[in-house]
Amino acid sequence: MNMSVVxxxxxxVDTLGKVxxxxxxxxxxxxxxxxHAKIKRSNIAHASIKQIDVSKARALPGVKAVLTxxxxxxxxxxxxxxxxxxxxxxxxxxxDNKVRYWGEGVAAVAAxxxxxxxxxxxxxxxxxxxxxxxxxxxxxxxPDAPLIHDTSPGGNLVMDPVIVTRGDIERGxxxxxxxxxxxxxGGRPTxxxxxxxxxxxxxxxxxxxxxxxxxxxxxxxxxxxxxxxxLPLNNVRVLVDHMGGGFGAKQxxxxxxxxxxxxxxxxxxxxxxxxxxxxxxxxxxSRHPVHVWLKQGFKKDGTIxxxxxxxTFNSGAYGSHAPGVTGVSTASLTSLYRCENVHLEGxxxxxxxxxxxAFRGYGCVQSYYPLDIQMDEAAxxxxxxxxxxxxxxxxxxxxxxxxGHAVTGHGLEDCIRRGMAEVKWSEVRAQAHETxxxxxxxxxxxxxxxxxxxxxxxxxxxxxxxKMNEDGTVTLVTGTTGLGTGAHTxxxxxxxxxxxxxxxxxxxVHGDTDVTPWDIGAFASHTTFMGGRAAQMAAAEVKxxxxxxxxxxxxxxxxxxxxADGMISVKxxxxxxxxxxxxxxxxxxxxxxxxxxxxxxxxxxSYSFAAHFVQVKVDxxxxxxxxxxxxxxxxxxxxxxxxxxxxxxxxxxxxxIGHTLTEDYVIDTTDGxxxxxSFVDYKMPLSMDMPPIHTIIIETAPNPGGPFGAKGIxxxxxxxxxxxxxxxxxxxxxxxxxxxxxxxxxxLDGLRKKNEAAPRPGIAA
Amino acid sequence: MKxxxxxxxxxxxxxxxxxxxxxxxxxxxxxxxxxxTKKGCDVGDxxxxxxxxxxxxxxxxxxxxxxxxxxxxxxxxxxxxxxDRLHPLQENMMKFGGSQCGFCSPGIIVMAKALLDENPNPTxxxxxxxxxxxxxxxxxxxxxxxxxxxxAKQLSSGKEITP
Numbered sequence: 001m002n003m004s005v006v007x008x009x010x011x012x013v014d015t016l017g018k019v020x021x022x023x024x025x026x027x028x029x030x031x032x033x034x035x036h037a038k039i040k041r042s043n044i045a046h047a048s049i050k051q052i053d054v055s056k057a058r059a060l061p062g063v064k065a066v067l068t069x070x071x072x073x074x075x076x077x078x079x080x081x082x083x084x085x086x087x088x089x090x091x092x093x094x095x096d097n098k099v100r101y102w103g104e105g106v107a108a109v110a111a112x113x114x115x116x117x118x119x120x121x122x123x124x125x126x127x128x129x130x131x132x133x134x135x136x137x138x139x140x141x142x143p144d145a146p147l148i149h150d151t152s153p154g155g156n157l158v159m160d161p162v163i164v165t166r167g168d169i170e171r172g173x174x175x176x177x178x179x180x181x182x183x184x185x186g187g188r189p190t191x192x193x194x195x196x197x198x199x200x201x202x203x204x205x206x207x208x209x210x211x212x213x214x215x216x217x218x219x220x221x222x223x224x225x226x227x228x229x230x231l232p233l234n235n236v237r238v239l240v241d242h243m244g245g246g247f248g249a250k251q252x253x254x255x256x257x258x259x260x261x262x263x264x265x266x267x268x269x270x271x272x273x274x275x276x277x278x279x280x281x282x283x284x285x286s287r288h289p290v291h292v293w294l295k296q297g298f299k300k301d302g303t304i305x306x307x308x309x310x311x312t313f314n315s316g317a318y319g320s321h322a323p324g325v326t327g328v329s330t331a332s333l334t335s336l337y338r339c340e341n342v343h344l345e346g347x348x349x350x351x352x353x354x355x356x357x358a359f360r361g362y363g364c365v366q367s368y369y370p371l372d373i374q375m376d377e378a379a380x381x382x383x384x385x386x387x388x389x390x391x392x393x394x395x396x397x398x399x400x401x402x403x404g405h406a407v408t409g410h411g412l413e414d415c416i417r418r419g420m421a422e423v424k425w426s427e428v429r430a431q432a433h434e435t436x437x438x439x440x441x442x443x444x445x446x447x448x449x450x451x452x453x454x455x456x457x458x459x460x461x462x463x464x465x466x467k468m469n470e471d472g473t474v475t476l477v478t479g480t481t482g483l484g485t486g487a488h489t490x491x492x493x494x495x496x497x498x499x500x501x502x503x504x505x506x507x508x509v510h511g512d513t514d515v516t517p518w519d520i521g522a523f524a525s526h527t528t529f530m531g532g533r534a535a536q537m538a539a540a541e542v543k544x545x546x547x548x549x550x551x552x553x554x555x556x557x558x559x560x561x562x563x564a565d566g567m568i569s570v571k572x573x574x575x576x577x578x579x580x581x582x583x584x585x586x587x588x589x590x591x592x593x594x595x596x597x598x599x600x601x602x603x604x605x606s607y608s609f610a611a612h613f614v615q616v617k618v619d620x621x622x623x624x625x626x627x628x629x630x631x632x633x634x635x636x637x638x639x640x641x642x643x644x645x646x647x648x649x650x651x652x653x654x655x656x657i658g659h660t661l662t663e664d665y666v667i668d669t670t671d672g673x674x675x676x677x678s679f680v681d682y683k684m685p686l687s688m689d690m691p692p693i694h695t696i697i698i699e700t701a702p703n704p705g706g707p708f709g710a711k712g713i714x715x716x717x718x719x720x721x722x723x724x725x726x727x728x729x730x731x732x733x734x735x736x737x738x739x740x741x742x743x744x745x746x747x748l749d750g751l752r753k754k755n756e757a758a759p760r761p762g763i764a765a
Numbered sequence: 766m767k768x769x770x771x772x773x774x775x776x777x778x779x780x781x782x783x784x785x786x787x788x789x790x791x792x793x794x795x796x797x798x799x800x801x802t803k804k805g806c807d808v809g810d811x812x813x814x815x816x817x818x819x820x821x822x823x824x825x826x827x828x829x830x831x832x833x834x835x836x837x838x839x840x841x842x843x844x845x846x847x848x849d850r851l852h853p854l855q856e857n858m859m860k861f862g863g864s865q866c867g868f869c870s871p872g873i874i875v876m877a878k879a880l881l882d883e884n885p886n887p888t889x890x891x892x893x894x895x896x897x898x899x900x901x902x903x904x905x906x907x908x909x910x911x912x913x914x915x916x917a918k919q920l921s922s923g924k925e926i927t928p
Contacts, residue, residue, distance in 0.1 A: 009928070011859060011860075012859065015867065017867075018864045019841075019854075019855040019858045019864055019867070020844075021799070021801015021802065021840065021841035021871045022801065022842070023867055024800070025803075027804070028794075030795075115784075191902075193868075193902060194813060194866065194869050194902050194903075195868045243866065244867070244868030245866040277805065277808065484865040484866025643862040643908070644862060646862070647903070647904055650907045651904050651905045652905075654902075655902070678808070678810060684902070686897055686899075686900060686906075687893040687894075687897050687899070687901075687906045687909075687910070688894060688897050690905055690906045692907070
């Protein structure tokens with residue numbers, strides 16, 4: 001297909017404001033009479049609140065409102081945005097008479113300045129009755145463990161275990177020539193978006209609430225607030241313009257939104273509440289820490305005969321996305337590498353630790369890290385090159401994907417082959433390793449697949465309105481949110497392409513729940529795939545109306561007309577054309593044409609694929625692992641904006657290198673408090689840590705469900721990089737790691753154990 | 766009690782009344798209405814609040830407002846080459862894809878300008894070193910480094926560089 005706008009790195013619609021400082025984020029706004037709010041947080045991980053005395057705080061001059069659990073509606077709510085889906089749990093109150101993790105909010109204050117609000121927090125006296133706590137999954141699963149919620153299906157389980165079975169694993173293992181099993185552990189990385197959570201709330205004289213907020217899911221924020229406060233949806237307006245990242249976590253509500261809303265109602269003033277960086281750690285959402293037991297059977301030729309796994313996720317103090325993450329993660333092990341006989345079980349467990357939630361990669365980071373590393377181990381035992389073994393087993397067209405759909409195309413095989421050729425895989429793997437010096441180099445590779453859209457966990461829906469104005473320009477009205485990915489630019493490109501107009505002639509209206517069509521939120525790598533397809537369909541509707549109008553002028557049938565670059569012409573009649581602007585222009589007696597297209601799209605699922613190839617350098621004296629080079633190959637069906645797509649890949653790799661080597665939000669397992677809630681102590685890869693990334697995007701398996709065949713890209717890049725690094729480390733030093741992050745002291749420890757185990761030279765056996 | 770700070774911001778003289786404990790960052794955002802400078806951590810860890818103080822880059826959250834009395838401050842809003850002309854760093858950050866969520870972009874651009882003012886032809890390592898205090902969580906830095914390197918080339922050669 002010949003494209004004029006799609007596939008070009010046009011000037012993004014959102015970046016001019018960002019590079020000039022004029023882009024408005026929710027935290028940049030202020031209103032006359034605005035108050036500042038703060039949350040009093042628990043300094044104990046599990047306790048009942050016996051008494052809470054706010055009299056001194058209320059008496060402090062400048063304090064305008066104080067709220068405790070006695071002052072707020074006691075309604076159990078979904079802390080996450082997809083009520084009535086299978087992905088989330090209903091186990092939170094705005095403020096409870098209990099606390100379940102260190103740092104949970106117990107009261108809130110609004111005052112004329114942040115300093116007075118903070119002073120008031122110190123004047124609030126809370127008397128706790130300490131409860132026995134469970135800080136680890138092991139503790140929480142003990143028969144006599146303290147119960148953290150009374151809504152559990154049993155003990156501290158968040159929900160009933162997820163069981164996925166296909167074929168017959170007993171037969172599969174019986175047919176195997178080689179059986180490998182292993183245990184794996186994943187740490188607690190956090191999204192660490194740059195913009196702390198912030199909201200500004202105002203009630204107008206007619207009882208209507210407006211909320212300016214940094215969220216990925218404004219319609220879900222509207223829905224949850226309305227539900228909890230008993231308001232009709234048209235009395236809650238949620239506005240999001242620019243936002244400083246979310247990476248999945250900003251789908252949830254974080255207590256502060258409700259409290260800000262209620263403080264504004266109580267004080268009859270606008271109230272702004274911005275979390276400190278420390279609070280974004282304490283009350284934020286991390287990836288679920290995980291323990292995975294994985295067993296696979298292989299034939300001599302590398303065919304996988306059976307796969308069995310038990311995945312246990314630490315949900316922290318609340319359920320949040322535990323059901324969704326557990327479901328996606330468990331089901332993900334049915335695929336990537338083909339296997340007909342699987343038995344998989346996933347559990348999620350409450351503990352008295354910070355809440356785990358949605359984070360880019362949504363369960364697939366936790367499942368494909370073990371799976372891919374075990375493939376590497378199997379390859380060595382079978383005497384097959386690891387990339388070759390993965391290629392032989394790679395998921396392919398018509399295989400059943402984790403969602404239950406047939407896979408389209410051969411994207412993963414194409415990624416593996418392209419990467420192998422690009423890095424000259426057999427050569428670099430065969431190079432003899434320097435074994436005398438302290439520095440060792442190694443190459444590894446890892447694979448992943450990830451769905452665009454949360455189907456079947458959530459039945460999703462993308463909506464769009466496209467209007468053509470009387471000068472021929474176009475307005476796309478979309479409820480999708482711009483986290484910083486460039487999604488609105490991609491949607492405008494899709495509209496321009498479909499309509500045959502210039503990209504610059506398409507404007508985008510977004511970020512207002514009163515104005516835009518409903519949207520489920522920006523997550524699950526689905527904005528371009530689903531919102532983009534809806535925009536394409538709405539644009540097609542406008543095109544149809546426009547051509548009907550132009551047909552009269554050109555005295556031709558609408559079907560004989562075509563639009564390109566803003567000109568409507570009769571096919572096969574060169575020079576016989578009018579501009580879009582002429583076609584829509586006001587005519588005698590008719591002030592303006594009303595050309596509006598609306599569309600609603602219910603997607604199922606498409607999968608994107610990637611293979612990451614990585615070179616690492618390991619210093620055997622210090623244990624330091626350095627990623628020297630990354631070659632990510634991604635198959636995404638159709639690239640809408642190459643620069644933005646590559647940017648997603650490179651950013652995902654940065655976060656993936658982070659959780660694999662340095663990032664871990666650490667909780668003291670004696671009392672549940674956080675040990676590193678700051679950017680100095682939570683170590684992310686920065687400019688000097690990041691290696692060169694040679695990004696390759698291929699378009700060999702377009703999905704008919706996406707706009708022009710496009711699929712998602714946001715989550716894919718964080719998944720394959722982890723196992724690629726772990727496998728490269730093994731190639732470099734011969735030490736196998738089954739966990740992340742892999743720290744320097746663990747590398748040294750691993751080398752020591754390996755050397756102890758090795759036969760000493762000169763001593764006869 | 767509030768005290769008055771006399772300061773030049775982006776070439777304009779201001780007299781701003783602030784509490785003595787207020788940071789330069791809060792003064793810029795709340796008193797001068799310049800919200801382009803971002804607050805990512807408020808403790809000097811992230812670099813999103815970087816501004817030029819008397820020509821040198823600082824974390825404005827770590828500078829007391831009173832300290833800048835008589836000083837000269839340049840923020841992201843004052844980086845442009847002319848009223849309708851962006852600084853090449855701004856152009857290239859857009860063109861090369863160095864800005865995604867954009868929350869770190871003002872600090873990165875100001876820091877990069879400080880680098881190029883002092884060292885017009887930095888190596889890639891020098892660019893990475895200069896930006897080591899500016900956290901970006903979206904880009905993996907690849908496109909930011911490309912944008913800064915292209916700007917250096919563009920400024921010294923007078924020719925536009927394309928990705």
